[in-house]
Each structure stands twice: as C-alpha cells, then as structure tokens.
Amino acid sequence: MPVPVMPETPVGDELLYVYTVLHTASPPAPPLELDVHARLGTGLEFVEHQGLTAVVEPVDAADFDEQPLRSHLEDLDWLAGVARAHHEVVARVGRGNTTVPLRLATICRGRQGVRRMLAEAHQPISEALRRVTDAEEWGVKLYAHTPDDAQPEPAEPGATAEPGPAATAGAPSGRDYLRRRLSDRRAQADRTGQAQRAAEALHQELSHKASGAVLHPPQQRQLTQEPGQNVLNAAYLVPTAHRQAFLDGIPSADDLPSGVRVEVTGPWVPYSFTHTSAAPAEPS
Structure with missing residues (x-):
C-alpha cells in the first residue's frame, strides 16, 4: 500500500x-x-x-x-x-x-x-x-484442496514402521513412480479446474446480487497460512437491505465440488469501494 x-x-x-x-x-x-x-x-x-x-x-x-x-x-x-x-x-x-x-x-x-x-x-x-x-462490504474466498494439505500423521516415539508392499515385493520402478506422479498432477489439475469454474460461477452470481464487485489477486499461501489454493478473492458492495439475499447466494459445503471450501467475512466498512485520489496537500 x-x-x-x-x-x-x-x-x-x-x-x-x-x-x-x-x-x-x-x-x-x-x-x-x-x-x-x-x-x-x-x-x-x-x-x-x-x-x-x-x-x-x-x-x-x-x-x-x-x-x-x-x-x-x-x-x-x-x-x-x-x-x-x-x-x-x-x-x-x-x-x-x-x-x-x-x-x-x-x-x-x-x-x-x-x-x-x-x-x-x-x-x-x-x-x-x-x-x-446504506451499503456494506462482504468478502468471499474459495480455496481448492491441494496434496500438501494432507500431512501424514507423525509416528509415535519409539514406533517402528511396518514394512509395506514395496519393501516386501521390491521397490517400484522409475517408470511406475513417474506414472504415479503424472496421475497425481492430472488429478490436481482437474480439482483446480473444477474449483476455478466454481469460482467464476459464484462470482458471477454474487455480482448480480451486489451493487459493486472487486476481484482481488489470489492470496499467496505462504502469507496467509490458509490450507488450499486461493482461487477466488473477491469483495462485494451489498446494500444493507439486501444482505440476507446476498448471503443466501453463498453455497453450502455440499453444493461445492469436492475439495473446495468457501470463506465469507463481513460486514466491513467498504474499503474496496471507496478509493479516492485524496492525498496530503503541499504545505504552504
């Protein structure tokens, strides 16, 4: 800023x-x-x-x-x-x-x-x-699950890992490893694509229910520490009288694609819709 x-x-x-x-x-x-x-x-x-x-x-x-x-x-x-x-x-x-x-x-x-x-x-x-x-700002964000969100459970102190199939049947080949990585990437791309399409549809619907809308750049995970990839980071200017109609347009978890979650914040003073060119005047 x-x-x-x-x-x-x-x-x-x-x-x-x-x-x-x-x-x-x-x-x-x-x-x-x-x-x-x-x-x-x-x-x-x-x-x-x-x-x-x-x-x-x-x-x-x-x-x-x-x-x-x-x-x-x-x-x-x-x-x-x-x-x-x-x-x-x-x-x-x-x-x-x-x-x-x-x-x-x-x-x-x-x-x-x-x-x-x-x-x-x-x-x-x-x-x-x-x-x-007579209006207020609401923030809506969509996050898509990524493989990094699921961390393995830490082993208990003194526990010894049981040998898995790879240990008993021989290590997987390099080709098998690359095939699995490619499959994982394709699955993640599909999830991200679904999340982005859901974000576009949600933004379009909420924009119709608001008197103004601003798309902010997606937030970087390293800064927010929020799980998942931010695919929608939007602010909406909502007439106070239409607040409930706007909130009713927010989908529930069951209405979103698998691995996608929504976060709603507000109401706020409408910072995103009050930009002016005001600046300190030069001293006389």
Missing part, C-alpha cells in the same frame, strides 16, 4: 494523521475514543470543510515526519501497529456512519492542510460517500 510522505515539518507545525472522512451533516453518534494502546497520537479530533468532516489525530513528528516515516516503512511491526489503529478508528466511525477511509498514514500539516486536502478531493470523496451509503 503506498504511503504518502510529506516534506519536513517546520518547528511549531502540527502533524495530523487523517483516518477517514464522512458527511458533516451526520456527525458520529458514539463517542470516538480508542483504547490507549491503539492510539497513534493524542486523541481523535474533527476537521470540517465544505460539508465534509475528517477524523484526525495529532501525531508525533518523531514518528510521522518525512525522514522517520521513511525509516518506519522498513519496519513491518511498526506498520502493522499503525494499520491496526487505523482500521479500528475506521471501524468505529463506520458503525453508525457512512465513511470513506483514506490511505494508511495519510498525514497533513495542521488543520489548514486537512481543509486543503478536503477541498482538492471534494468531488471523489463525495462520490465515494454516495456510492457506499
């Missing part, structure tokens, strides 16, 4: 971390207070301009000014902490309000910088707010 970086802050200028934007006409109903461990700065504040309200927080220049922020980009643990705080604020705001989250680590210089950003991005933010009003 690209992280906007602003020029060095002169002494006395306040840095404001901008989390998300909502309509000024519908201020947040619940108190927007975070657990002390999740805060990035000194507490949440609001900056209003032209009918839009940005949820911001003053942050320390020692972490969020240009040079330290560039250094932090190499620290995945630090970025993960920022991401958790960012998403928690957005989720709290989104519980009772339509909101447009901004990119991770969007930093502005002072309230005037926030107002300038809201003015320059007023049209895309307003369009995004209209697009996601």
Whole structure:
C-alpha cells in the first residue's frame, strides 16, 4: 500500500494523521475514543470543510515526519501497529456512519492542510460517500484442496514402521513412480479446474446480487497460512437491505465440488469501494 510522505515539518507545525472522512451533516453518534494502546497520537479530533468532516489525530513528528516515516516503512511491526489503529478508528466511525477511509498514514500539516486536502478531493470523496451509503462490504474466498494439505500423521516415539508392499515385493520402478506422479498432477489439475469454474460461477452470481464487485489477486499461501489454493478473492458492495439475499447466494459445503471450501467475512466498512485520489496537500 503506498504511503504518502510529506516534506519536513517546520518547528511549531502540527502533524495530523487523517483516518477517514464522512458527511458533516451526520456527525458520529458514539463517542470516538480508542483504547490507549491503539492510539497513534493524542486523541481523535474533527476537521470540517465544505460539508465534509475528517477524523484526525495529532501525531508525533518523531514518528510521522518525512525522514522517520521513511525509516518506519522498513519496519513491518511498526506498520502493522499503525494499520491496526487505523482500521479500528475506521471501524468505529463506520458503525453508525457512512465513511470513506483514506490511505494508511495519510498525514497533513495542521488543520489548514486537512481543509486543503478536503477541498482538492471534494468531488471523489463525495462520490465515494454516495456510492457506499446504506451499503456494506462482504468478502468471499474459495480455496481448492491441494496434496500438501494432507500431512501424514507423525509416528509415535519409539514406533517402528511396518514394512509395506514395496519393501516386501521390491521397490517400484522409475517408470511406475513417474506414472504415479503424472496421475497425481492430472488429478490436481482437474480439482483446480473444477474449483476455478466454481469460482467464476459464484462470482458471477454474487455480482448480480451486489451493487459493486472487486476481484482481488489470489492470496499467496505462504502469507496467509490458509490450507488450499486461493482461487477466488473477491469483495462485494451489498446494500444493507439486501444482505440476507446476498448471503443466501453463498453455497453450502455440499453444493461445492469436492475439495473446495468457501470463506465469507463481513460486514466491513467498504474499503474496496471507496478509493479516492485524496492525498496530503503541499504545505504552504
């Protein structure tokens, strides 16, 4: 995810971390207070301009000014902490309000910088707010079983393996081994093909039940640690009133091809459908 970086802050200028934007006409109903461990700065504040309200927080220049922020980009643990705080604020705001989250680590210089950003991005933010009003995001993923998912049971301490047929009847020939490997590959290709066809059909059906759909790249197994090959990684923008109809379109395990499983997550603030060109304004 690209992280906007602003020029060095002169002494006395306040840095404001901008989390998300909502309509000024519908201020947040619940108190927007975070657990002390999740805060990035000194507490949440609001900056209003032209009918839009940005949820911001003053942050320390020692972490969020240009040079330290560039250094932090190499620290995945630090970025993960920022991401958790960012998403928690957005989720709290989104519980009772339509909101447009901004990119991770969007930093502005002072309230005037926030107002300038809201003015320059007023049209895309307003369009995004209209697009996601009374709607929520749902994630749907399909996974196909792979041979690596089935691991042999570990032998008990001190146990001795019984000799198998290969040990008593002679080791299989190289030709037999290659034939078996080819058969396994063909079987896996068939399973993957079935899973991909199921993913295409499911995505088409769910897209008809949603007001928007986004296909994300399949997730790498090494990163997610989830069993199976990810063949569908999609997000759907679902009108709140149509939630049940959408969920009824999710197939049960019995309706999926053998070795294919579905994972449904949500509802979320519609991150996938609120992309804007908003970015910190250049300091005056």
